[in-house]
Amino acid sequence: MDEAIRELQDRFGGLPTPAEAEDIWSDLWHEEAHNSTALEGNTLVLREVAKLLEEGKAVGAKPLRDYMEVRGYGDAAKWVYGQALEPGGWTDGSIVTVQEVRNIHHVLMTPVWTVAPHPDANDYEGPGSFRQHEIAEFSEGMKPPSWTDVDHLVRDWVESTNGLRGPSGDVSTPEKLARLHNRFEQIHPFLDGNGRTGRLVLNLLLGRMGYPPAIIYKRDRDKYLRAMRRADRGEDGPLAELIARSVTTNLYRFVLPAVAGPVKLVPLAALATEEMSENALRVAATRGRLKAVKAEDGSWRSSRNWLEQYEKSKYQRVKKSSSA
Incomplete structure (x- = not known):
């Protein structure tokens, strides 16, 4: 707190x-x-x-x-x-x-x-x-x-x-x-x-x-x-x-x-939504799918811009998979 x-x-x-x-x-x-x-x-x-x-x-x-x-x-x-x-x-x-x-x-x-x-x-x-x-x-x-x-x-x-x-x-x-x-x-x-x-x-x-x-x-x-x-x-x-x-x-x-602002790095909890939980964002960051930076205390930080990029890429992967 x-x-x-x-x-x-x-x-x-x-x-x-x-x-x-x-x-x-x-x-x-x-x-x-x-x-x-x-x-x-x-x-x-x-x-x-x-x-x-x-x-x-x-x-x-x-x-x-x-x-x-x-x-x-x-x-x-x-x-x-x-x-x-x-x-x-x-x-x-x-x-x-x-x-x-x-x-x-x-x-x-x-x-x-x-x-x-x-x-x-x-x-x-x-x-x-x-x-x-x-x-x-x-x-x-x-x-x-x-x-x-x-x-x-x-x-x-x-x-x-x-x-x-x-x-x-x-x-x-x-x-x-x-x-x-x-x-x-x-x-x-x-x-x-x-x-x-x-x-x-x-x-x-x-x-x-x-x-x-x-x-x-x-x-x-x-x-x-x-x-x-x-x-x-x-x-x-x-x-x-x-x-x-x-x-x-x-x-x-x-x-x-x-x-x-859209480019500032903030904790993943600040970017979480009902559709995208903090845990889901952490998994995406760990796997390298969400661009993020790991802080000294081990927590991940990302930005709204990077989250939007991840959501677009995720949507493209789902769309490609459904059309295959």
Whole structure:
């Protein structure tokens, strides 16, 4: 994770802003809004999410609440991306503030709250406000603290989080991020939307430290929940691995290919697609079919130009074989 981001910084000057690389961030935006809401049971598919976020069109026949959940998440994620890299007057240089945490929840929950407010909420528990209810014990035994402790616990959490430093200094490890993410969910500061808010806050931290966002994919829901339960018991490793893998995957899948250009050498993971896996590219490089360079650590690097040449030659071989 840290090695990958150092390469991005050394070779390309760091993570591009949403204004500099709109296409990169749009893809991340769609994927995150889809998967993070799907973890909570939202039924919109990725195509419907993209249509809603880009054009404001509600395609399909899903419950209104589902569209409003995605709309709110999309608005909050876009705010987080911009806030992480170009904070303006919102922050004094801290990694995160209490005001930012509350604003993320406010932006996230306002659309769905207008059509389906929480049935138990009082007048002081709307979007952006801390809960004033007790939360029942979770199925695995962890019980969030009393609502009377939430305000000072969030402030303690913010203070602990601001002890993190970015990749250029005392490198913050995935374990620290996992611990902070899990602790936020344990506090459960809001009446509803804590999982989505926690993942958005995690991505604010990552962006502030120069990393792309982590996306917990809906296919990994069970793995994520198991990792969170283990983190409740002080075992941060599985959650840290999930976060690190997500950040690295997004760096290689979305960021490096877009900023590297067609002739820049990048790890094979940055060139992999659904049709052409990283392993298939590695086999092609090993056999000399894909032009690539072997780095000192034994990994292969290639370019988009070389990949296009390989795909053309592969197509020609298949065409020749089928006509024989």
